[in-house]
Amino acid sequence: MRHTPTVKQLRAFAAVYRSGKVATAAAELSLTQSAVSALVRQLEGKLGVALFDRTTRALHRTAAADHLIATAERLLGELDGLARDAQALEEHQAGKIRVAVTPAVAQSLMPRALARFQREQPQTRVQLEDCAPDQFVAAIVGERADFGIGVMESEHPELVSEVLLRDQLCLLCHAGHSLASGGKALRWKALAGQPLIVVRPGYGSRRAIERAAAVAGIELQIVHEVSLLATAVAMAREGLGAAIVPASMAAEARRGADLVARRLIAPTVSRDISVVSKKGHTLGAAARRFLALVA
Structure with missing residues (x-):
């Protein structure tokens, strides 16, 4: 929407409001002074109100700025919270990863990797599905597992694989x-x-x-x-x-x-032991750390 402020505009407004100086706000946001001034003016244009009275020497907050700053900071706080929640989800700080493995991988590579991973990330549960070779692909395609570790005998149109190690x-x-x-x-x-x-x-x-x-x-x-x-x-x-x-x-x-x-x-x-996942599926940080321990 054309009248909806951007996050950059809100951050510029909040920084200038708190410091009272464009130079200080620019340093805080790692922007140039002209960029900060432009963002504040763009926000004023979208809101239809003046946020600062400008003189050659100083900026003065307007009544509109005093009224709107609480809303701006609340929105920025909620956005920062959203980013933190997304990072927590990415890192699986509370959750699980599901891994399908072929029998040889389950017996030879999983016990030690699981033990090390649980010591590093005890809050993350690893759900292991050790399946027969003919069920390995089906477990990943059917999304019973987030990814698999095993030997791909042939390509599958819905899957991508990356060699983890060569046996x-x-x-x-x-x-x-x-x-x-x-x-x-x-x-x-x-x-x-x-x-x-x-x-x-x-x-x-x-x-x-x-x-x-x-x-x-x-x-x-x-x-x-x-x-x-x-x-x-x-x-x-x-x-x-x-x-x-x-x-x-x-x-x-x-x-x-x-x-x-x-x-x-x-x-x-030689037999390539690969990481296998569905096309378009991105592995999270916990899954990537687990794979590093396997390799």
Whole structure:
């Protein structure tokens, strides 16, 4: 509306009213004196009243200014309060963030990140939805989660993704296994004839595992197929075979356990763990801080 004052005009009026000097008001608002004078004159034009009587040496408040200053300062206070409330909402000072994660991410990356985040921001609740790979996208599209962390097998028209970190496949085995020694890396060819534990077809990294074996020219001897990587880790710990798992999962599984992880090469199989959200959705400050702890 053409006669509605702007925030800048109200701030200029209030600053000049309080100080009685354009120069002081200009310094307070980080504006030039001419800009402040222009804003006050614009406000007077919109209101149809004179707010100050001007002489060559001083400004004098008018009765209209005395009458209107309380309203102007109340409006400015409410606007400042609105900004504070918006910042509080942005920072989730009271609220929650909802995160969908695939099983491997839930088991390997979430526990430590959640613990650190809760220590930093105890007032913010993190609602974790750990879902099967085929439900991961649906949780984000259906807005059951604000965003997701996992492996995107293919693009989706309603979603955008950004790589958070790059994971690699590795072999996880008991320390007494024949493949446990020999350095940090292991060629896929060395897996020929070895009893292996892998995820079921259609789950997580299974297709990548099959492609890598084909490139290496070997046939995998799969003795156990599992839905959850935690099951594969438990089986490897009991010596039931060597498990092919993401390196992030292996690192977590080795804590306090008699397990060895070796990175699989020739070929190296990388998997991008991404932050996935709906197009047009902006992550808040709390969500961004949580992601920083994950990475």
